[in-house]
Amino acid sequence: MTLFSGRQLLTSALEDFENQLRVETSLVASTLHEPIEKYLDQGLTEAEVLDAVTALESKTGMNIRVLRADGSIWLGGEADDNVQQFVNAAEVRAALNDLIIYDSRKVDGDPVLFSAASILDGDKIVGIAHLSAPSTAAEAAVRQRWVALGLTFLALTLAALFVSLYLSASLTRPMRSLQTAALSIADGDLTQRVNITRDDEIGDVGRAFNRMAEHVEQMMLEQRAFASNASHELRTPLTTMRLRVERLRSGTLDQEKVVRYSAEIEQELIRLTNLIEDLRTLSRADSNRLEIGSERVDAKRLATAVLHELASLRGERQITVTVQAQDTLPVQANMSHLRLVFRNLLENALKYTPVGGTITWSLTRENGEMISQVVDSGMGVSAEDLPNLFQRFYRVDKARNRRVAGSGLGLSLVQAVVEKYAGRVSISSDGIGHGTTTTVYWPVEQHIKSPPQLKTASHVSQKSFVPLGNV
Known part of the structure; x- marks a missing residue:
């Protein structure tokens, strides 16, 4: 690229010098027109015209x-000038035709540039202004251009070096900050973040890193709380079981307490089994190993079965449960x-509804x-409390001696299963003492049809309800 620029520069410098020579020749001819005209009119002597030439x-x-x-x-020149060399010179013949050109010839072995222009008196040529200069002048002009090109190239190189160093530093500094923060997080400091002061791609990487760090910190906090x-x-x-077993092994209990303690141990075993099963289900959901079922389930019939399973809890608390469902819900x-x-x-609604309360399930x-x-x-x-209800082990009643039994995993399980089926679940409440509404949206495959023994959905308006029972 530099060599190409140098060749272009050489060509340009020579052209500029040639143009300058032609311009100078034309100006000299114009300048000498007046003194030569006066000389011809005998207003000036030859010596005075020669002074003007000098x-x-x-x-x-x-x-x-x-x-x-x-x-x-006629005037000027060196004493040893060869007169004949100008008679047939190309620039002289061109000047006689009112043209200005330049020619290059060697004089005593050295290249010399020549140019000539006619001096007119009206339409009559009264003389020819003839200029010559050694080619060293053109070479000097070329050298000046080369020096300018070199200085420009040096300046551009230094500027490019400065810019590259600046860009390199602007890229490596935030990368080093990211590296330091990442190593700190790897060493256990989950509060480490990077300071973001730019809005380019590096800033986007920093913001993504901070979001990742916040997510990791939140996950670790949740994991510790979960554990x-x-x-x-x-x-x-x-x-509870250990204490009951110790009392039973003491041999000092009457038959009534033996039966009661045995029943309590059985209840705790059931509770422990259910808790382990819940944790297992959550683990499978977290590791994406909870397989989506392909069975056709009658939601109405299943709701009836669940209602009967919890009949004892309903009866103990004297809660009225009204279930409303479309005739067919596969x-x-x-x-x-x-x-x-x-x-x-x-079960959640039954536990948190006071004695004599009501529940409507649609x-x-x-x-x-x-x-x-x-x-x-x-x-x-x-x-x-509403935003936290789906957190694992979260309880609105935070006391260890809770009035309502449960592990605090129920809603987490519901959310994990529903979202696995691409559904969603929401909870709303108008505040303490105003009840709660829990809604689940479960996708239904459109190609699933009702079994022959059931009425199809077309037989019942989508807004119609069939009461399953009032308890």
């Missing part, structure tokens, strides 16, 4: 001669998964989804 030589730095129309030397809560929930039934699911969702939602189908909504008249949920 002054122009000093001004232009070139050798100037004034030739006659026949090409012979702490799980150990407590596992320790509670184990402690959905694609694993029976145990949908049962888990239904049972947890209804099952509808809209826009390709089965919508299960449980509305209770229970204690309700405060606005600050």
Whole structure:
């Protein structure tokens, strides 16, 4: 690229010098027109015209001669000038035709540039201004251009080096900060973040890193809380069983207490088994090993079964449960998964609804989804607790001696299973004392048809309900 630029520069410098020579020749001819005209009118002497020629030589730095129309030397020049060399010179012949060109010839072995222009008196040529300059002048012009090119190239190189160093530093500094933060997180400092001061791609990487770090920190906090809560929930039934076993082994209990303690141990074993099964289901969901079922499940019939399973809890608390469902509600699911969702939602409502309260459970189908909504008249949920209800082991009643039994995993399980089926679950409440509404949206495969023994959905309006029972 530099060599190409140098060749272009050489060509440009020579052209500039040639143009300058032609311009100088034209100016010299114009300048000498007046003194020569006066000389011809005998207003000036030959010596005075020669002085004008000498002054122009000093001004232009070139050798100037004034030739006659026949090409012979009239004024100026060196004493040893060969007169004949100008008679047939190309620049002289061009000047006689009112043209200005330049020619290059060797004089005493050295290249010299020549140019000539006619001096006119009206239409008559009264003389020829003839200029010559050694080619060293052109070479000097080329050298000047080369020096300018070199300085420009050097300046550009230095600028490019400075810019590359600046860009390199601007890239490596944030990368080093990211590296330091990443190593700190690897060493256990999960609070480490990078300071972001730019809005380019590097800034985007920094923001992504901070989001990742926040996510990792949150995951670790949740994991620690999960381990702490799980150990407590596992320790509670184990402690109860150990105490009961110690009393039984003492041999000092009467038959009534033996029976009661045995029943309590059995209940704690059931509770422990259910807790382990819940944790196992959550683990499978977290590791994406919870397989989606392909069974055709009758949601209405399943709801009836769940209602009967919890009949004893309803009876103890004297709670009225009204279940409303469309006549036909087949959905694609694993029976145990949908049962888990239904049972947890209804059991949750029964536990948190006071004695004598009411629960309404509706099952509808809209826009390709089965919508299960449980509305209770229970204690309700405060606005600050609502966003946390799906956290594992989260309890609105945070005391260790809770009034309501449970592990705090029910809603987490419901959310994990529902989202596995591309559904969603939401909870709303108007506050403490105003009850709670839990809604599940479960996708329904459109190609699933009702079994022959059931009425099809076309026989019942989508908004119609068939009461399953009032208890």
